[in-house]
Amino acid sequence: MLCSRLRPFVRSMSTTALPASSIPLLTTVPAVRQWREAARKENKSVGFVPTMGALHDGHMSLVRRSLAENDLTILSIFVNPAQFAPHEDLATAFLCIRRSLATQEIRTASAVFLPSVKDMYPSGFNQDPAAQKGTFIEVKGYGEQMEGKSRPTFFRGVATAVIKLFNAIEPTNAYFGQKDIQQCFIVKRLCGDLLLSHPDPEHIHIVPTARDPFDNLALSSRNAYLSAEGRKLAPTLYRALKVAEQAWNDGFQKVACVERATDLVREVAGTSDEAQIRLDYIEFNDSDSLEPLESTQCREPGSQPVLLSGAMWVGSTRLIDNIVLEMIL
Numbered sequence: 001m002l003c004s005r006l007r008p009f010v011r012s013m014s015t016t017a018l019p020a021s022s023i024p025l026l027t028t029v030p031a032v033r034q035w036r037e038a039a040r041k042e043n044k045s046v047g048f049v050p051t052m053g054a055l056h057d058g059h060m061s062l063v064r065r066s067l068a069e070n071d072l073t074i075l076s077i078f079v080n081p082a083q084f085a086p087h088e089d090l091a092t093a094f095l096c097i098r099r100s101l102a103t104q105e106i107r108t109a110s111a112v113f114l115p116s117v118k119d120m121y122p123s124g125f126n127q128d129p130a131a132q133k134g135t136f137i138e139v140k141g142y143g144e145q146m147e148g149k150s151r152p153t154f155f156r157g158v159a160t161a162v163i164k165l166f167n168a169i170e171p172t173n174a175y176f177g178q179k180d181i182q183q184c185f186i187v188k189r190l191c192g193d194l195l196l197s198h199p200d201p202e203h204i205h206i207v208p209t210a211r212d213p214f215d216n217l218a219l220s221s222r223n224a225y226l227s228a229e230g231r232k233l234a235p236t237l238y239r240a241l242k243v244a245e246q247a248w249n250d251g252f253q254k255v256a257c258v259e260r261a262t263d264l265v266r267e268v269a270g271t272s273d274e275a276q277i278r279l280d281y282i283e284f285n286d287s288d289s290l291e292p293l294e295s296t297q298c299r300e301p302g303s304q305p306v307l308l309s310g311a312m313w314v315g316s317t318r319l320i321d322n323i324v325l326e327m328i329l
């Protein structure tokens, strides 16, 4: 069963309701397979950019990279209900799709795939994980770490939707944003574990986070929900991560790096009239296991990359950001 808030928006996504477009809007799995088959016959490589709509410049940096590296680029827009907890705002995410389809930028892609919830969940979908039936994919030991601690069913939803999209499109390459760094590593592992060839883990590309050029705030669909005051405070998360990065590079232990970053957020929160910001976490994780580092761990040059990531509440909006230490993307 579909969550009641979602139902009207799914109905409104019927083909006839879509705006006119000069690029193919593929709304069913058979249609996207046909498009893919034609590309295969012409020996054309296909780059894939999965999104949930509400397009911004961060999405466009993925599209640009795909355009540069492939003959054809397909972008999907699917607000995947399985990655939203029942209390999260799925309806607002849906409202953004129509606006995205009207933007000029996605017209540079070769095709847009807009599946319905019914196409993506042929066995039906229930928003309550305990009542769900059918096939769901878990990436055990990785999906529970980091963001998974706050969003327990999130990566199960992401993995399930991504594998379905990959099976429908069979892309040569797929592009994901560094802003959602855990998602990038989980998708790579998913492709490796399930022995996927289209794409295999080496063809999952991580594109650096696109930021506001003035204050480095990571672009995100969620930024649209910030108040004017909240928008001013939002870059504090990245500033805090930079403080932690500096301390790490100076040789401090993890616990001290986190403390310095936390102090900065506390200080900024103290100067805000409305005390709008609250740090959820700042953590250092191993990029292979995704396990948190030991408190006493400090920088070891030449070791494998470390994920320095954080989440911060700005009013009722939860923002995430990260820095990958010692890695060339």
Ligand SMILES: Nc1ncnc2c1ncn2[C@@H]1O[C@H](COP(=O)(O)OP(=O)(O)OP(=O)(O)O)[C@@H](O)[C@H]1O
Pocket: 050, 051, 052, 053, 057, 058, 059, 061, 062, 175, 176, 177, 178, 179, 180, 207, 208, 209, 210, 211, 218, 219, 220, 221, 222, 223
């Ligand atoms: N600032 C960014 N730079 C690069 N890629 C990004 C950026 N923001 C999002 N992406 C990537 O775009 C893809 C689609 O993301 P999505 O449609 O969920 O947008 P979003 O801005 O991440 O939304 P939300 O704010 O709900 O997290 C993902 O791979 C995501 O990592």
Ligand SMILES: CC(C)(CO)[C@@H](O)C(=O)[O-]
Pocket: 050, 051, 052, 078, 080, 083, 158, 161, 162, 180, 183
């Ligand atoms: C990858 C994704 C499209 C899967 O639903 C989503 O998690 C997102 O937009 O990052």
Ligand code: BAL
Pocket: 083, 180
């Ligand atoms: N880009 C991540 C999607 C989400 O947070 O639901």
